[in-house]
Amino acid sequence: MDKQKIGLVLPNAPGFSETFFNSKIQGLQDAGFEVMLFVNSKGTATARCEVVKAYKVHSNNPPLQFIKILLVFFKLMFSAPQSLLRFIRLERKDGISWKRVVENVYINAHILSFKLKWLHFGFVTMALRSENVARAMGARMAVSFRGYDISVYPIKHPNCYHKLWPKVDKVHTISDDLYQLALRQGLPPQVPVVKITPAIDVQTFSQVRKNTPIAMPLQILSVARLHWKKGFEYGLSAMAILKQRGVAFQYTIVGTGMDHERLVFAANQLGIIDQVKFLGRKTSAEVAALMATADIYLQPSVQEGFCNAVLEAQAAGCICVVSDAEGLSENVLHSRSGFVVPKRDPAAIADTIASISQKHHVEIQHMREFAVNRVAQEFDIKQQMRKFTDFYNS
Amino acid sequence: MELHQKPTMKVAIYSGTIPATTFVEHLIRGLAEQGIEVYIFGKVKKPYRYESKHVHVFPVPEGKLALVRFVLKSLVKVLLTAPQLLAVVRKILQQGKERSFTEKITYLGRILPVMLHPPDIFHIQWVKAIDDFMWLKTELNKKVVVSLRGAHINYSPLADPELAAKFRHFFPDVDVFHGVSRAIVKEAEKYNLDPVKAVVINPAVDEKLLLQVPKTNFKARPLQILSVGRFHWKKGYDIALDALNIAKGKGVDFIYTIIAGGNYEEILFQVNSLGLQENVKIIEGLPHHEVLQFMRTSDVFLLPSVEEGIANVVLEAMGNGIPVISTDCGGMAEVLVNRKNGLLVPVRDPDAIAAAVIEFTELSDASISKMIEEARETIRTNHVLSNQIASFMALYTQVIAPISNG
Numbered sequence: 001m002d003k004q005k006i007g008l009v010l011p012n013a014p015g016f017s018e019t020f021f022n023s024k025i026q027g028l029q030d031a032g033f034e035v036m037l038f039v040n041s042k043g044t045a046t047a048r049c050e051v052v053k054a055y056k057v058h059s060n061n062p063p064l065q066f067i068k069i070l071l072v073f074f075k076l077m078f079s080a081p082q083s084l085l086r087f088i089r090l091e092r093k094d095g096i097s098w099k100r101v102v103e104n105v106y107i108n109a110h111i112l113s114f115k116l117k118w119l120h121f122g123f124v125t126m127a128l129r130s131e132n133v134a135r136a137m138g139a140r141m142a143v144s145f146r147g148y149d150i151s152v153y154p155i156k157h158p159n160c161y162h163k164l165w166p167k168v169d170k171v172h173t174i175s176d177d178l179y180q181l182a183l184r185q186g187l188p189p190q191v192p193v194v195k196i197t198p199a200i201d202v203q204t205f206s207q208v209r210k211n212t213p214i215a216m217p218l219q220i221l222s223v224a225r226l227h228w229k230k231g232f233e234y235g236l237s238a239m240a241i242l243k244q245r246g247v248a249f250q251y252t253i254v255g256t257g258m259d260h261e262r263l264v265f266a267a268n269q270l271g272i273i274d275q276v277k278f279l280g281r282k283t284s285a286e287v288a289a290l291m292a293t294a295d296i297y298l299q300p301s302v303q304e305g306f307c308n309a310v311l312e313a314q315a316a317g318c319i320c321v322v323s324d325a326e327g328l329s330e331n332v333l334h335s336r337s338g339f340v341v342p343k344r345d346p347a348a349i350a351d352t353i354a355s356i357s358q359k360h361h362v363e364i365q366h367m368r369e370f371a372v373n374r375v376a377q378e379f380d381i382k383q384q385m386r387k388f389t390d391f392y393n394s
Numbered sequence: 395m396e397l398h399q400k401p402t403m404k405v406a407i408y409s410g411t412i413p414a415t416t417f418v419e420h421l422i423r424g425l426a427e428q429g430i431e432v433y434i435f436g437k438v439k440k441p442y443r444y445e446s447k448h449v450h451v452f453p454v455p456e457g458k459l460a461l462v463r464f465v466l467k468s469l470v471k472v473l474l475t476a477p478q479l480l481a482v483v484r485k486i487l488q489q490g491k492e493r494s495f496t497e498k499i500t501y502l503g504r505i506l507p508v509m510l511h512p513p514d515i516f517h518i519q520w521v522k523a524i525d526d527f528m529w530l531k532t533e534l535n536k537k538v539v540v541s542l543r544g545a546h547i548n549y550s551p552l553a554d555p556e557l558a559a560k561f562r563h564f565f566p567d568v569d570v571f572h573g574v575s576r577a578i579v580k581e582a583e584k585y586n587l588d589p590v591k592a593v594v595i596n597p598a599v600d601e602k603l604l605l606q607v608p609k610t611n612f613k614a615r616p617l618q619i620l621s622v623g624r625f626h627w628k629k630g631y632d633i634a635l636d637a638l639n640i641a642k643g644k645g646v647d648f649i650y651t652i653i654a655g656g657n658y659e660e661i662l663f664q665v666n667s668l669g670l671q672e673n674v675k676i677i678e679g680l681p682h683h684e685v686l687q688f689m690r691t692s693d694v695f696l697l698p699s700v701e702e703g704i705a706n707v708v709l710e711a712m713g714n715g716i717p718v719i720s721t722d723c724g725g726m727a728e729v730l731v732n733r734k735n736g737l738l739v740p741v742r743d744p745d746a747i748a749a750a751v752i753e754f755t756e757l758s759d760a761s762i763s764k765m766i767e768e769a770r771e772t773i774r775t776n777h778v779l780s781n782q783i784a785s786f787m788a789l790y791t792q793v794i795a796p797i798s799n800g
Contacts, residue, residue: 070583155666156659233632237742264626266548269700269741303663343667344636 006392007114007139009038009130013051020308021122023143025049027385031340033392038111045289056109069102069175069195072109075271080137081114087112087136094132094163098268108133118142118392119222120172124149124161124182131164144330145173146227147305151186151326172391174306175327194391197330199384200311202376203333205288208370210317213361214295217248218353221294223287223309223320226257227304231323231343233266233302238349239268247354252294254287291316296353302343314371315339321352395525400508405790406433406508409519411443413455416682417706418519421451424783430790432515452507458496461503468506479509482533494723501526515539517572521546522557524564531567537793540565541572544703544724545628547582560644561585570793572786573727574703575725578655582747593789596796597711598782604774605687608715612693612762616647616673617755620692622685622707623699632664632740634698637747646751651692654684659721689714694754700741709777712769713735719750719760729777735768781800 007027014021023047025035036049054071058065076379078085084105097124105112108130111119119134120142122125127143134141165186173179179193199357201263213274221241224230232253239251253263260278267276282290287309291297297313299322306327311319320338322328323345332338339356341348356364403427409418412434424430426446438453454466472479485493486505487498504526507517516530517539530536551558562585565571571592573579579592619638629651638650650670652661657680665674680688689695693710697720704725711718712729718736721743722725732738737754739746757765 152659152663155662228627228632259627260550263554265628265701266742268549268552296783302667 003114004117004392005034005036006118006120007036007038007111007116009111010125011040011126012041013037020247022048023199023381023385026310027388028392030385031389033389035324036114036116044367047387052110052114055106057107060117064179064183069106069201069225072106073160076109083112083137087132087157090132090136104129111135113197115139120144124147125153126166127164128160131179134169135167140169140224141167141169142170145171145178145182145305146174147174147178147303147326150178150185151303152229154185160168165191167200169393170194172196174357175330177326177330178305180328181326194387196384196391197327197379198306198308199379199381200308200315200375202380204284205291205312205315206317206372210292211365214228214319214357214359215358216248218293218296218357219298219311220249220251220256220353221290222241222252222298222300223254223257223282223290223313224299224301226253226259226263229304231302231325232259232263234274234302234323234346234351235298236263236266236270236276237346238298238353239272239275241346241350242353243272243275244352244353247357249275249353251298252279252290253277254279254290254318256281256283256359260262260303263290284385288316291318293319296321296356298353299323299328300343300349301328304328306331310338311375315375317368317372319356319367323349332371346362400478401430401620402429402432403790403794404433404513405513405515406435406513407517407519408435408523408636410436410504410523411439412451413440414519417781419495420598421783421786424779425440425786428787429630429784430787431513433511435507438577439470445708448519450511451641452511453505454507458499463500465499465502465506468502468510469555472506472509476509479533482509486529500546501639506530512536514794516542519543522550524568525560528564528567529570537569538567539570539789539793540568542574542578542582542587542659542703544574544578544701547585548703548724549628551585558585572789575701575728577728578703591765592686593781593785595622596776597704597706597709598777598779599706600712601713601774601775601778601780603713604778605769606690606715608763608766608770610691610759610763612717612759613755614693616753617694617714618692618698619648619694619751620653620689620711621650621696621698622653622689623697623705625654625658628699628701629654630723631661632697632701633657633700633744634696634747635661635668635670635674637662637698637744638673638751639670640744640748641671641751642673644752645746646748646755648673649675651688651697653680655679655689668682680796686710686714689716694719694751695724696747696751697721698747702726704729709773712766713773715766715770715778717765718769719754729772732771734763735765735772 016082028035040054042051042053053076053370078232088101116139118140123143123146124143165188168191169283172193173193174197175194242249245267267273291313297318297320299307299310301323302325304327310320310322310331320332322332322340323343324340324341329340334340339352341352401543404409407422413419414561422432426448435449455461515537516527518524519541521540521543531538565586571587572594573594574597576594649672658774665671682717689711695716695718697705697708700723704723707720708720719740720738722738723741730736730738737750739750
């Protein structure tokens with residue numbers, strides 16, 4: 001018998017450092033599945049499985065687009081006539097105009113010619129305009145809830161998933177919070193759901209057993225894209241409050257992104273630029289080394305699916321201070337494995353950090369050990385691989 | 395020697411795009427009315443029309459092929475009319491060795507029209523482009539005037555050390571700097587700006603605004619709060635929303651309208667996550683005259699910015715008779731005196747904005763009217779367009795003076 005095939009639909013092939021997808025693919029392959037990736041751009045990544053790229057859309061060149069549509073239809077008529085016909089029929093049944101159906105065939109053509117057991121959209125947004133693809137090819141359809149797709153995108157596009165929900169066979173969510181949000185957006189409660197949180201390779205981050213007392217100046221670390229979702233301005237305002245109160249600290253921010261100017265300016269205007277370092281991009285080994293020496297890890301996000309960096313920081317023995325944005329309060333258990341504060345609240349961040357510096361070493365050590373053990377038990381990558389195998393088997 | 399009654403002055407106003415911002419367009423038209431020959435170089439972004447025959451537009455074509463053709467034609471013209479400039483072209487291209495072919499062509503497209511029509515004064519509105527045009531000064535001994543713009547001075551060089559180095563290198567060669575506020579001149583001193591060379595010319599609004607009879611009732615329920623300005627982090631809309639969320643918690647009933655363009659995913663997300671959907675309205679892409687009309691239906695104008703030169707929209711609100719709450723970012727404190735002609739609060743302080751909104755709701759109509767009259771007086775005295783043009787005329791005359799004196 002043929003191996004069972006799973007197709008993952010992603011914006012681009014996962015880069016080397018994207019543990020989540022790479023380990024998921026590896027785990028499924030080890031469990032005997034054949035895995036394929038469907039992407040919009042291959043990027044520079046070296047995937048460990050077959051990668052199929054979507055046909056390029058030539059919106060600036062109508063004649064070329066027309067010719068390519070003809071070619072793609074011709075190809076599909078020979079390679080997967082039944083899937084093509086079924087897809088067109090399903091789309092028309094949904095009341096989609098002929099023009100739009102032709103477009104949708106074109107943008108899904110790279111998927112339609114395969115035979116799969118599961119077609120899994122890695123972000124719900126990836127399934128828009130592909131709602132009928134799985135059914136047309138006789139596959140089951142899964143979608144993942146990952147954060148932005150459920151908590152931000154639908155605000156600007158209300159009801160965007162209404163056509164999608166009835167066609168989903170199974171949902172993967174990375175946090176309970178996101179699943180609740182999706183229910184509020186019309187996901188039928190009878191659709192089976194499995195929560196599989198992100199996971200990390202605990203080994204990489206817990207090599208150094210941290211047991212030194214917290215000393216001044218406090219070493220505070222954040223690792224994230226410089227993007228509004230990460231709430232860095234609130235974090236920086238909190239640092240300004242700490243400085244005002246005379247708490248000595250050094251705040252290190254790792255990451256690049258469109259908000260670089262915004263944050264450097266904020267640190268200057270808040271008068272804390274001498275206490276804040278922007279390190280830019282770092283490799284995961286370098287991040288692990290920084291986490292090994294940091295006292296406190298801060299995640300001030302206003303929107304966050306779950307956050308791998310916070311898992312890594314806990315494994316590295318950092319005391320984590322995180323906002324309560326979506327999955328973060330499931331990631332860190334308040335006052336047990338770290339501290340959860342209300343989002344958009346610099347004073348709460350500052351109070352919490354100041355109180356950590358006052359805590360007795362025994363208490364700190366207790367929290368560190370609890371966090372390290374909990375991450376090792378509940379968030380290790382091997383366990384996540386098993387859960388994904390079950391996801392497709394049951 | 396030509397037999398002109400008085401030698402006409404040729405001034406190029408460069409901002410890279412045609413048409414430019416409102417401020418620059420006002421300047422162009424105002425100068426042309428005074429008989430100055432105004433040269434405009436750059437890419438055409440929208441259709442434009444200048445009534446005056448004193449405005450000369452030299453557009454750069456769009457599209458790679460058209461651009462290459464344009465560059466070749468211009469090179470030939472330079473060869474025929476001013477061959478000595480080819481050495482300058484060569485020198486400039488050698489300096490920029492790391493540029494790709496496309497970048498070089500784009501660059502030549504930008505500078506060749508200036509070589510073919512060299513002005514007496516080259517006025518750079520886009521400071522980041524300063525290195526593209528300093529050859530006018532060093533090779534042709536023309537005068538270079540630089541306007542200091544908010545973002546280019548206040549934050550871009552903080553995050554970009556190369557830009558900071560470029561400013562430090564070129565600023566000493568500039569003849570005169572124009573700043574919209576004393577604050578921005580001070581900030582530019584970090585980059586080798588010699589304060590002796592700086593002239594502050596107040597930004598201004600059309601004095602016709604002052605002819606309107608100001609409204610007298612500011613106690614609408616819900617309170618109508620207005621902000622105007624594109625969606626950009628420097629506008630501080632995130633801070634405004636946090637502030638109004640605090641005010642709401644303290645019982646203020648309000649509608650906050652933001653008239654703006656651009657991507658507002660961040661703001662939309664925040665409105666939803668704070669539960670302010672019923673309190674916040676976003677209006678996209680309203681033409682300027684309608685913005686001014688809309689203003690008059692508002693009770694109070696809010697400027698929550700973290701960075702500005704001087705916000706023109708605040709001047710418009712003041713002239714229009716709308717009370718203003720503003721942060722004291724950039725040069726705003728040079729316009730607003732707290733509790734005299736508006737309410738001024740510290741930057742990045744949601745509590746302070748919330749307190750100011752509450753304070754406003756507690757003011758009597760009489761004291762609001764007094765505040766508005768003070769604000770209109772500020773505009774009348776310091777910020778009307780006709781004075782602004784006169785100031786620029788004086789600035790140019792002063793720059794050019796050594797030449798005409800021989």
